[in-house]
Amino acid sequence: MGGLCPLKFVLFVSLASVLVPGAWGWSKEGHIMTCRIAQSLLEPDAAHAVENLLPQHVNGDLSALCVWPDQVRHWYRYRWTSPLHFIDTPDDACTYEFSRDCHDTHGKKNMCIVGAIRNFTSQLLHYREGSSDRRHNMTEALLFLSHFMGDVHQPMHVGFTSDEGGNTIELRWFRHKSNLHHVWDREIILTALADYYDKDTELLLQDIVANFTDGVWHDDVSSWKDCDNLMKCPNKYATESINMACKWGYKGVTPGETLADDYFNSRMPIVMKRIAQGGIRLAMFLNRIFSDSDEEFAAAT
Numbered sequence: 001m002g003g004l005c006p007l008k009f010v011l012f013v014s015l016a017s018v019l020v021p022g023a024w025g026w027s028k029e030g031h032i033m034t035c036r037i038a039q040s041l042l043e044p045d046a047a048h049a050v051e052n053l054l055p056q057h058v059n060g061d062l063s064a065l066c067v068w069p070d071q072v073r074h075w076y077r078y079r080w081t082s083p084l085h086f087i088d089t090p091d092d093a094c095t096y097e098f099s100r101d102c103h104d105t106h107g108k109k110n111m112c113i114v115g116a117i118r119n120f121t122s123q124l125l126h127y128r129e130g131s132s133d134r135r136h137n138m139t140e141a142l143l144f145l146s147h148f149m150g151d152v153h154q155p156m157h158v159g160f161t162s163d164e165g166g167n168t169i170e171l172r173w174f175r176h177k178s179n180l181h182h183v184w185d186r187e188i189i190l191t192a193l194a195d196y197y198d199k200d201t202e203l204l205l206q207d208i209v210a211n212f213t214d215g216v217w218h219d220d221v222s223s224w225k226d227c228d229n230l231m232k233c234p235n236k237y238a239t240e241s242i243n244m245a246c247k248w249g250y251k252g253v254t255p256g257e258t259l260a261d262d263y264f265n266s267r268m269p270i271v272m273k274r275i276a277q278g279g280i281r282l283a284m285f286l287n288r289i290f291s292d293s294d295e296e297f298a299a300a301t
């Protein structure tokens, strides 16, 4: 039998990633909005640190690289990051527990979104020591943290094990084929963009920002940001996600059916709120990680 020649292999791999777009995280729109929100809320210390860590070519725009972890997850060098994009919880339990659920399929501990957020948070806490810890690439740590803070807020990223967070639940979204996971990664956002925002992500983003600055979510922001210990709070975000996955994601969905207006109208507000929460909490993390005070550093070491 002849081996797969490298060119065919490359074509196969890139085709496969076109066929299952964004099966591992918020779509690029979701990640871009999360990171735009976060960067706009940075205090001076964090803003400078982020600017220093970003490569020249993005001109200081964090959101340009927040999808990067999805792009490299198939590369040999980054294959270890693949299990970090989600958390599998026991079917129908509708709960998340770090010690029970945060591992990869081989049982390796900490290999899940929450473990990743902790890992890259503690790596970044060493940034202030200057050149200290050369084992880790601080730019990559920033991009991973920014990406995974988005993923942990996508409810179906903390889903059931046997259906892979809804990936194997095939159905139709209005007139085209999709799956339940992808509906939450991207379809709801794209339909919202097409129906209400002239397909302009910037307009949608402005609406989300308006809703947490003086709109419907204004009074909730301080509770969203509430966090005593950066290493523990991601557990809370994962628990919120599995609760929403049960209450809004899986609820009432039959494989093979068509999801349309009813599902879209009732779930869109949840998706938008999760994007806002992800952005606000990412800013909270970065502000504390890069602030001049020694509090976080002492707590984490």
Ligand SMILES: *[C@@H]1O[C@H](CO)[C@@H](O)[C@H](O)[C@H]1NC(C)=O
Binding pocket: 080, 084, 109, 110, 111, 112, 115, 116, 119, 120, 136, 137
């Ligand atoms: C933490 O990051 C390092 C590389 O920076 C990696 O080797 C390790 O597997 C990561 N662990 C988790 C849980 O993300």
Ligand SMILES: *[C@@H]1O[C@H](CO)[C@@H](O)[C@H](O)[C@H]1NC(C)=O
Binding pocket: 137, 138, 139, 140
């Ligand atoms: C850190 O990672 C980025 C992105 O992968 C890469 O471009 C850069 O060269 C790395 N820096 C170092 C010092 O290895």
Ligand SMILES: *[C@@H]1O[C@H](CO)[C@@H](O)[C@H](O)[C@H]1NC(C)=O
Binding pocket: 204, 207, 208, 211, 215, 216, 269, 272, 273
């Ligand atoms: C913002 O809030 C208004 C009023 O509740 C709502 O109609 C709109 O859909 C919200 N927009 C987003 C993007 O959340």
Ligand SMILES: [Zn+2]
Binding pocket: 024, 025, 026, 069, 070, 085, 147, 151
């Ligand atoms: Zn992801």
